[in-house]
Amino acid sequence: MAHGSRRMASSGRMVSGFGRIACAIAVMLLSAVAMAQAAATKVQAASTKVLSDSDCLSCHNLKASAKLQARPVSVYVNAETFQPSIHAKLGCNSCHSDIHAFPHPDPVRPVSCAGCHSSQTAAFAGSVHAIAEREKKSRFPACLNCHGNPHGMRAKTDPKSRVYPLNLPRTCGTCHGNPEIAKKYGFPDVYALYMDSIHGFALTSDGLLVAATCASCHGAHDILSRKDPKSRTFRNNVPATCGGCHAGVQVDYLAGAHGTAMMAGRPNAPVCTNCHTAHQITQVNVVNWQLKTVATCGNCHKKRLYTYRDTFHGQVTELGFVATARCWSCHGSHLILRASNLNSKVAPANLPATCGKCHHGATASFVSYEPHPNPHDRRQNPALYYAALFMNLLLLGVFLFFGLHTAMWLARSLMDKGQGARRPPATSAKKDDGVKR
Ligand code: HEC
Ligand code: HEC
Ligand code: HEC
Ligand code: HEC
Ligand code: HEC
Ligand code: HEC
Ligand code: HEC
């Protein structure tokens, strides 16, 4: 690089002038094959001198033909984009180490990022994207899929970088917002879902840099499938991934029944994404989410949902009102404990406080109200059980009595009908009767 700039200072003007002419010729020749030999000989004279960056640019900063620009990496190198980029001071040759003259060697050696960025390259090599890339067999480094134009890369802290947090979702979205890729690999359109989530909203609308972007949950280079136990998004690793930012919630969750069950390897224990989803996370005061979450709890605790639905709280929830007790109003959302645990919000001693949040001054007798009335469970709800039994017996008795009554009534009316056929017509009898009296 130092070598290049010294050269530019001493004889840059002459070489770059020469370069410009040569370049013009060369570009012309790309479309006129017949003149190729002549031009090549002309520029050969120039190539005895090692080219500086400005020499390279004197040709490559010219607008190339549409065909050359349309290559995966355009041969048109925009000097205005290149100069402020992070690699500019390294010089063209640091990456294109085999190109010192024109004509260029044929073929040119593909650029390798690995020599200078070995740790990122190693991390990337094991990722899900490296596998997809190997199938494609592209000669361009896969790094460019995310980092973009090799002649315009910026530091990740630069708002113009494609991997700057505010720009990253769009960068990943070039593929993960693409319906074809989604269909081919069986993913949802993650980009659209994410942009609608509280994290996407916080990032794009509020410019909140601490909100979760794709890389906060997936990593950048070592992205793995959610099915890989080493992945940040593998089920059991999700609480730690979210906990990187929601540390307090993670502590509560791990101490609660669900976290304990998850760590014990129970496959049906919920992790953060069971209740919040991964890419459609909403604020927790959104009523639709709350209604859906009652059903989520109920999916695993079927009997409890069933019994909750019979209560005043459950009926109000069914109607969609906000102001009522949902599962977590009584159980807590993350530090959920068994009722037999003294610290549980639903332990008998704590019920006055738990119910009292909404029912001010709730007394011990008030909290004896059964939040999960189960008339089929004699052991748990004896009073309800016997009341229900009594009601059922009463109902049965009423049905039996009136059933019998109706059957006898029917028999009687049939008998009457049979006798009536043998009698004289009732109308005349009635008439006679009426007229005579
Ligand atoms: C005299 C004009 C000229 C100069 C000076 C020049 N190039 Fe080129 N370069 C060209 C042309 C024309 C092509 C297109 C050839 C083709 O069709 O692939 C090209 C192609 C390339 C390619 C693509 C090669 C391939 O086969 O894909 C690279 C990379 C490149 N140049 C880098 C450089 C670098 C680095 C420098 C400075 C050290 C430089 N060039 C100097 C004219 C020039
Ligand atoms: C950070 C490394 C880096 C630097 C610095 C760099 N390039 Fe490149 N350049 C690449 C990569 C990567 C490609 C994609 C092709 C490849 O991988 O070989 C590329 C492609 C090109 C191409 C088009 C190749 C094609 O096949 O379409 C040209 C022309 C080119 N570079 C010229 C330059 C010039 C001129 C400079 C200096 C002003 C320069 N490059 C500086 C990394 C670099
Ligand atoms: C799937 C997208 C993606 C691919 C592919 C990718 N990167 Fe990155 N890269 C990122 C993101 C995102 C960041 C920013 C990470 C952050 O903010 O911490 C980054 C940051 C970097 C950094 C800055 C230092 C660091 O590690 O944070 C370097 C250097 C880098 N990448 C090089 C590479 C190289 C070399 C390759 C190819 C082997 C590559 N990247 C491939 C997404 C990608
Ligand atoms: C000749 C060595 C060299 C090569 C080859 C090279 N880089 Fe770099 N790259 C650097 C250096 C040095 C820096 C840091 C510059 C600085 O901090 O001022 C850097 C910085 C970066 C950054 C920004 C890092 C940050 O802090 O955010 C990214 C991204 C990056 N390179 C990606 C690539 C990719 C992708 C390639 C391959 C196309 C590549 N580099 C090829 C030397 C190289
Ligand atoms: C808040 C953390 C978080 C953020 C932010 C996030 N993801 Fe995810 N992502 C996950 C988790 C967790 C999973 C695993 C989902 C599961 O198991 O249901 C996942 C799964 C995926 C999948 C696989 C989907 C499937 O059904 O197989 C893709 C692709 C994906 N994410 C891409 C992205 C992209 C692109 C972004 C940014 C636009 C992003 N993610 C943002 C946490 C996140
Ligand atoms: C060039 C297109 C492309 C870009 C850009 C890209 N991806 Fe991917 N991604 C893919 C493809 C293709 C797959 C499927 C690979 C496979 O299954 O073999 C994939 C797979 C994934 C998976 C694994 C899904 C699973 O669970 O199986 C995640 C997670 C993911 N990408 C996240 C990201 C994130 C985050 C970014 C941005 C930092 C990103 N991707 C950028 C194309 C891309
Ligand atoms: C069993 C379902 C469930 C699981 C598992 C779960 N949450 Fe929650 N989470 C909730 C409910 C319900 C609320 C709403 C609480 C409220 O409205 O008071 C909530 C609220 C939140 C909030 C809002 C702030 C707060 O504390 O009220 C955040 C942030 C949050 N959860 C993150 C997480 C993270 C991170 C994890 C995993 C470590 C997780 N959640 C696991 C159900 C769950």
Ligand code: HEC
């Ligand atoms: C990079 C940090 C980060 C990560 C990782 C992260 N979040 Fe968040 N999350 C935030 C920030 C910041 C907000 C607040 C956004 C706002 O209020 O505008 C938020 C908001 C939330 C909310 C809404 C809270 C409320 O008050 O209603 C929930 C729920 C949530 N996150 C769950 C999760 C889950 C689940 C995961 C893991 C899959 C996760 N987050 C990963 C930073 C993060």
Ligand code: HEC
């Ligand atoms: C994916 C299934 C699943 C979801 C969703 C779920 N749970 Fe659980 N829950 C469990 C498992 C498994 C246990 C542990 C049971 C054990 O230890 O025997 C548990 C334990 C409990 C306990 C402790 C009592 C007991 O039986 O151990 C309560 C209370 C509880 N959950 C309430 C909730 C609430 C409230 C929600 C919704 C906010 C919810 N659960 C969502 C699976 C789930």
Ligand code: HEC
């Ligand atoms: C009004 C407060 C309240 C609401 C709302 C509520 N519960 Fe309960 N729940 C309790 C109380 C008190 C107990 C302990 C007494 C009992 O077992 O009936 C309990 C017990 C439980 C248990 C068994 C706990 C153990 O230690 O065995 C589970 C599981 C449970 N509830 C889940 C749910 C689910 C799921 C919902 C929502 C569909 C819900 N609860 C709604 C108050 C409530």
Ligand code: HEC
């Ligand atoms: C999140 C707030 C909230 C919590 C916690 C809560 N409730 Fe309620 N409850 C309500 C609302 C709202 C109504 C219906 C409106 C009303 O009656 O004021 C209601 C209605 C009731 C009713 C029937 C109507 C009445 O007022 O007599 C009973 C009984 C009741 N709750 C008992 C309890 C018990 C017992 C607990 C604790 C185990 C409890 N609730 C916890 C909000 C709550």
